[in-house]
Amino acid sequence: MVECNDIKKVTCNTLPQKDNHVKNLGSKTFTINNKGSKYPLHCMGCSIHGIAKELRTLNCLNQILNNGGLENYRLSYVGGFSVLLTLGDPGIVKDIMSNHSDCLSNIFSRFHVWNG
Secondary structure (H helix, E strand, O other): OOOHHHEEEEEEEEEEOOOOOEEEEEEEEEEEEOOOOOOOHHHOOOEEEEEEOOHHHHHOHHHHHHHOOOOOOEEEEEEOOEEEEEOOOHHHHHHHHHHOHHHHHHHEEEEEEEOO
């Protein structure tokens, strides 16, 4: 359920035209959730959020992670340089954070257990 303070009302009454003149279309109101989309609860505590050091790393991230000994994860693109590695179990996350921290440090400028 979205709380009232999570909603931002936006009024749009103009639209740019091809010749850069603005046309008034009348007032229309729509709402935007300020908190954005939410990942399912089962990802919380069972995922690692990382921010890649380089953009080109994102193109071959699966291969890099597999070469580093990581497997059985689900990879989600969050936006920008951010990704979410969902591992399914908090114990596995703890193990990877401690035993594969060198691999993660080579890929990500920052990484942490994602708790929502």
